[in-house]
Amino acid sequence: MIELKNKNVIITGGSRGIGPVIAESLIINGANVAISARSESALQNVAGHLSKTGSKVLTVAVDLNIQSQRELLVDSVLKEFGTIDILINNAGLETEGAYAELPWTAIQETVEVNLLAPMALTRLILPLMLMNKSGHIINIASIAAKSGAPYAAVYSGTKAGLAEWTRGLRLELAGTGVRFSTIFPGYVTEVGMFARFGKKSPWIIGSCSPNQVAKAVLNVIQKRKIEIIVNSRPLRYSFIINELSPKLGDWLMHISKAVDFQRRKIGK
Numbered sequence: 308m309i310e311l312k313n314k315n316v317i318i319t320g321g322s323r324g325i326g327p328v329i330a331e332s333l334i335i336n337g338a339n340v341a342i343s344a345r346s347e348s349a350l351q352n353v354a355g356h357l358s359k360t361g362s363k364v365l366t367v368a369v370d371l372n373i374q375s376q377r378e379l380l381v382d383s384v385l386k387e388f389g390t391i392d393i394l395i396n397n398a399g400l401e402t403e404g405a406y407a408e409l410p411w412t413a414i415q416e417t418v419e420v421n422l423l424a425p426m427a428l429t430r431l432i433l434p435l436m437l438m439n440k441s442g443h444i445i446n447i448a449s450i451a452a453k454s455g456a457p458y459a460a461v462y463s464g465t466k467a468g469l470a471e472w473t474r475g476l477r478l479e480l481a482g483t484g485v486r487f488s489t490i491f492p493g494y495v496t497e498v499g500m501f502a503r504f505g506k507k508s509p510w511i512i513g514s515c516s517p518n519q520v521a522k523a524v525l526n527v528i529q530k531r532k533i534e535i536i537v538n539s540r541p542l543r544y545s546f547i548i549n550e551l552s553p554k555l556g557d558w559l560m561h562i563s564k565a566v567d568f569q570r571r572k573i574g575k
């Protein structure tokens with residue numbers, strides 16, 4: 308099992324939702340953690356809670372939409388920690404709505420945060436990891452990467468892109484010592500973008516807790532897993548159906564009321 312003690316980790320989206328839960332589980336296992344997001348005050352709140360554990364906690368307030376701020380994040384962490392062992396691309400935006408009605412700026416922002424920012428941060432850190440012959444990039448995708456979600460099609464597209472980009476890099480850089488993993492959470496209860504919606508998810512989709520997502524992150528690090536779907540239902544079978552027969556997969560989404568659920572989620 309790989310030790311987390313004294314490993315230096317960056318986690319984006321560390322100000323609220325799932326990010327702080329992941330950060331806490333890493334710190335409990337001895338890692339030093341840099342949490343990042345735009346809101347300095349929210350980061351300080353989270354850090355105040357995390358610092359009680361003894362590991363180093365750094366906060367870096369940046370907007371991941373802006374390349375110079377992505378560079379600032381990496382530079383600040385290197386200055387404080389000396390090196391970076393693990394990058395967890397967790398920050399994300401769920402832009403929902405009828406696609407034809409979405410403002411172009413909302414579409415652009417979603418692609419920037421969910422896909423381009425992980426690509427950019429990885430590009431900034433990868434040369435160091437390759438030089439060290441060690442490192443781990445962990446990307447938080449979604450089950451929406453496996454089955455396109457209606458009224459969240461842009462979100463799905465970014466998450467599918469994130470997952471396949473990760474796989475491509477994993478294959479390209481096998482044997483270099485740098486690892487790449489993807490986590491696919493389902494609807495997360497208690498905290499985060501789905502919990503704020505305040506409704507129960509459809510039976511076919513089920514849900515998961517933020518602690519289960521944090522455990523999956525620990526598992527990809529410590530047990531060298533490459534992909535984990537975190538969900539209460541055996542959704543992988545429906546993903547196999549999608550691959551074998553997209554028509555049957557679409558039909559299942561309609562009869563299970565998953566499409567209606569997504570429509571109601573945006574108030575239509």
Ligand SMILES: NC(=O)c1ccc[n+]([C@@H]2O[C@H](COP(=O)([O-])OP(=O)(O)OC[C@H]3O[C@@H](n4cnc5c(N)ncnc54)[C@H](OP(=O)(O)O)[C@@H]3O)[C@@H](O)[C@H]2O)c1
Pocket residue numbers: 319320321322323324325326343344345346349369370371372396397398399400401420447448449450491492493494495496498499500501502
């Ligand atoms: N919650 C779920 O049900 C669920 C399910 C599947 C996958 N996921 C994925 O899990 C990850 C975390 O989701 P969550 O539910 O915890 O989300 P959340 O509660 O909405 O938190 C999003 C985080 O991203 C940060 N962020 C957003 N835009 C940013 C920007 N431009 N620059 C820097 N930071 C930014 C936010 O901080 P600031 O606003 O302060 O910047 C916040 O810390 C996301 O990638 C999401 O897609 C979530």
